[in-house]
Amino acid sequence: MSSTNTSNTPTHHTSTIGSIGTPSRRNTELALLVFAVLIPVFAYANVGLAINEEVPSGLLSYGLGLGLLAGVAHLVVRKFAPYADPLLLPLATLLNGLGLVAIWRLDQSKLLQSIEQAGTAAPRQLLYTAMGIALFIVVLIFLKDHRVLQRYTYISMVGAVFLLLLPLVPGLGQNIYGAKIWISVAGFSIQPGEFAKIVLAIFFAGYLMVKRDALALASRRFLGLYLPRGRDLGPILVVWFISILILVFETDLGTSLLFFGMFVIMLYVATERTSWIVFGLLMSAGGAVGVASFESHVQQRVQAWLDPMKEYTLSRAGQVGHSEQAMQALWAFGSGGTLGTGWGQGHSELIRFAANSDFILATFGEELGLAGIMALLLLYGLIVERGVRTALAARDPFGKLLAIGLSGAFALQVFVVAGGVMGLIPLTGMTMPFLAYGGSSVIANWALIGILIRISDTARRPAPAPASNPDAEMTQVVRPS
C-alpha cells in the first residue's frame, strides 16, 4: 500500500517525507464493478425463472441500465477522484442492484399488487438510482475538496434543522403509519431525515473541529471521568434536545437515535474523551425511556418488540393501532432457514405494507437465507470499514470527523433497521441503505458515498511533492502581482 507508484505520479522525483503515494486502484474498482453488475443481473434472471419460468424480458435493459450507471460513475471517479477507495462504488452498486432485484421480485406478487404503490416500484427505484448516481457525480465534479464544506458549518446547521422540522409543517408533512418523517411534494414522498443525516454530519464536523480543544481540555476530573464544563455541555444538550423533539413530534425512534448516536461518535473522536460516550449513553437512554413513558406510538413499538405474537393476534382481531408486520418478518426469516427458499420462492409479501422498503431485509432473509443475510451484513460492514479507513487516512481533522460521522451514521442505520426487522430492538421507520425502495434513501446514500469517495481520494492522493532539490526552490521568482 505504501510503496511509491511512479506510474501514477506525474512527476518523477523521490519523496523525502516517506512514500505515501498509493496506486489509484481504478482498474480494481472496474473489475469489482463488473461483478457488482453481473451478480444482480443473474439474480434478476433467477427471479424471472422462479416466478414466471422464463428469463424476464427486461433483463437486457435492466442489465444495460445498471451497467451504464455504474460505468458512468466509474468514469467520473476515474477522472475526478482517481485515488479514491476502490471498494465503495462496487459495494454500493451491488447493494443497489440487489435491492432493485428484490423490489422487482416483490412487484410480481399479486398480493402486493393489490396494495398501493406496489407493482411498479422497480422502474421507479431504477429512476431514483439514476438520480442518486447523478447526485454522486455532481458531488465528485463540483466538490473538488471536501474542506470546502467547512465553510458552510453554520449554514449546514440551519439547513439540517430546517430539513428535520419540515415534516412538522402542516399541509406538507405526512403521517404514515404513525411516524411523521415524510413530506409530500408534487406527489412525491420525501424523507428529509435522510438528507439531514449528511448535512448534520457536515455541521458537526465543522463545529467540533473548531471546538474540540475547548471541549477536550477544559474539564475537571471526577470519579475517573473528565467532566466537561457547564458551558461546553451546551451543544450536546441542544442536539439531545432536538433528538428528543424529533422523537416526540415525529415519533420516530430511529431518526432520533441515529442523529444523537452520530453526534456522540463524532464528539468522542474529536475530544478523545470517553466521558462523552458515557454521557451520551445516559442521555439517550434517559430520553428514550422518558418519551416512551407518554408517547403511545413508541410504547406500541416496544410492545410489538417484546411480544410480536401478541401484537399479531391483536392485529388479526382487527384492533386498530396494531401491526402484524413484526411477527410476519420473523416468520419470513425463520422460513428462510440456512440457505433460503431461493429467489422468488418465498412468501415475504405476507408482510404487506412496506415489504419492499422498511422490511426488505426479510425478503432477503427468506429467499437467500442465513447465508445471504450474513453476506449482506458483511457487505455493509465492508462499506463502514472503508469509511473508517478513510477517516484514518484523512489528513485533516475536518475530513476525519466528516468521514467517521458519515460511516458511523451508516453503521448505526444498518444496525437500527436490521436489528428492528430481526426483532433485536424495537422497529423504527428507517430503511436499509441502498436495498430498500425509496427515493430519498437511495439518493441521499449515493451522495454519502460520493462524499466518502471524495474524502478518500484526498486522503490517498500522493502528498504534494516537495521540491526535488533545494536548488530548484531557489530559482523560483516571486513576482509582485
Add this chain to the structure above:
Amino acid sequence: MNKPLRRIAIFCGLLILTLLIRDNWLQYAKADDLAGDDENRRVNIARYATPRGDIIVDGKAITGSVESSSGDFKYKRTWTNGAMWAPVTGYSSQAFGANQLEKLEDGILTGNDDRLFFRNTLDMITGKKKQGGAVVTTLNAAAQKAAYEGLGNKKGAVAAIEPSTGKILALVSTPSYDPSKFAGTSGSDEKAWKAVQKENNEDNPMLNRALRETYPPGSTFKVVTAAAALENGEVSGIDDATKTPDPYQLPQTTTDLTNEHGECKNASLRYALMVSCNTVFAKMADNVGNEKMIDQAEKFGFNNDELDTPVRAAESIYPEDNAPQNAMDGIGQASNRATPLQMAMIASAVANDGKLMKPYMVDQLRAANLDTIETTEPQELSQAVSSETAQKLQKMMETVVNDPQGTGGNAKISGATVGGKTGTAQHGLNNSEKPYAWFISYAMVDGNSPVAVAVVVEDGSAVRDDISGGGLAAPIAKDVMKAVIDSKK
C-alpha cells in the same frame, strides 16, 4: 484522533457482529419453530400447494381438488354432493380449518403422515411432487343416498351399521351444509361459513346429528329394557303374561302412566313391544332396578365418552336415577339420551346375536400409489346380551314389523326379514315441543344381517299428531336397508 477512530471501528464491527449473531439465532436456532408455526401462513401455503388426497366411498372419490385462480393457496378442496357427505367427511377449509375425517386423517390426505415419510423421500429424490394418500371409507353410497333423500327437507339423522363388523354404512344429518361453499378464503366463502354457523342459523346445519347430537330415545329404548328384563330373569318367555296394571302408578309417586293404544294390562313382552306399551316397560325397568338397567345400557354402548369412529361420537347417557325416573328411563322418556348411532348399535347388537361390534367408518388408509398403509380390523365392543336373549329380541322386533297390529309395518321388505321398533319421543317443557319420530331396525337375509339402522326425524313442519316413528321414520329405514340389500346382490 486515530485512537478513538480505531475504537469506533471496533464499535461498528461489534454492531455488525451483534446482527450476525441475532441472524444466526433467528435463521438457524429458531428457524424450525418459526417455519412450522401454525400461525405462519407459509405452513398452509405449502399444505395447499399440492392436491389433497381423496376420501373414497365404494371405490369412487367423493372429494376432489380444484386449482384456484386467486390467492396464495393453490388447490382448494371440493366435494361431490357435499351436503350429503358432510356428516362423514367434515369440512376442510383454507380459511376455517377442518373437522371430522378431513381433520383426523389430515396427515394421510396431505401426505405429511410419518408413515408416508419413506415414500415422500423417494419421491423427492426421483423428482416427483408430494402426493396425498387416500382414505377408504366403509360407507355405502346407495344407503347414504337413500337416507339423505328419505330425510329430504325434514330435520333428522340416519345411522346405519353392518352388524357383523360394525362398518358404518350410512351417516346422514339434515339439514346439512355444503363444505365446498367455504373451502376457500374469498368473501363469498366467509359469507357461506357465517350463514351455517349456529348463531346465525337456527337449524344449525353444522351439527352432525347422527354422531354428535343426543335425543330422548323414546319407545325405541324399550328394546334395551326388554333385554335387561330377559337377561336378569324378570321374564322367562316373551309370550308369558306380565303382572302389569294399566294404568301403572310410577313407584314412590301418585302419577299414573297410561298407554297410547293396545290392551296392555298384563301384556306379554312380545305384545308390549309390538303395540309399544308404556306400562309394561316402565314396570319392567323398575323391577330390574337402576343399577342393572345402567349395566345393560352400558353393554349396548351407553355412558362411553370415547367412542371413536374415528370421529368421536357424543356420549349416550343412561344416568343414575331415582325409582320413578328410572321407570320412565325404561320407556326412553326421562333423563336417558342417545345418539342415532347409539340406537343403530342397539339394533345391530340384536341382529348380530348379541355381539356388539365397534362402529367404524375408515376401512383403509392408502398411499398415493395405492399401497395400503393401514386396514381397520372389526373389533368387538361387548357381548351386549346372550345369543338366546338376542334371538328372543329378534322375534319380538320382527313381530313389531310383521304383525298387522305392529307399529312398524312400514318397514317391511320383500325377500328379507325385518325387525324394528318405533318411537315417538316427547320432549320440551311439559312435552310442549313437537315429538321426535324414531325407528330402529335391522334386516335379515338368509340368516345373516347386512344392515341395522336408526332413523330420527325431528320435524317441526309435520302436524303433531302425524309424527310417529312408524309413519315418518320407518319408511326411511326401509329404503336404507333395501339399498344395502340391493347393493349386495
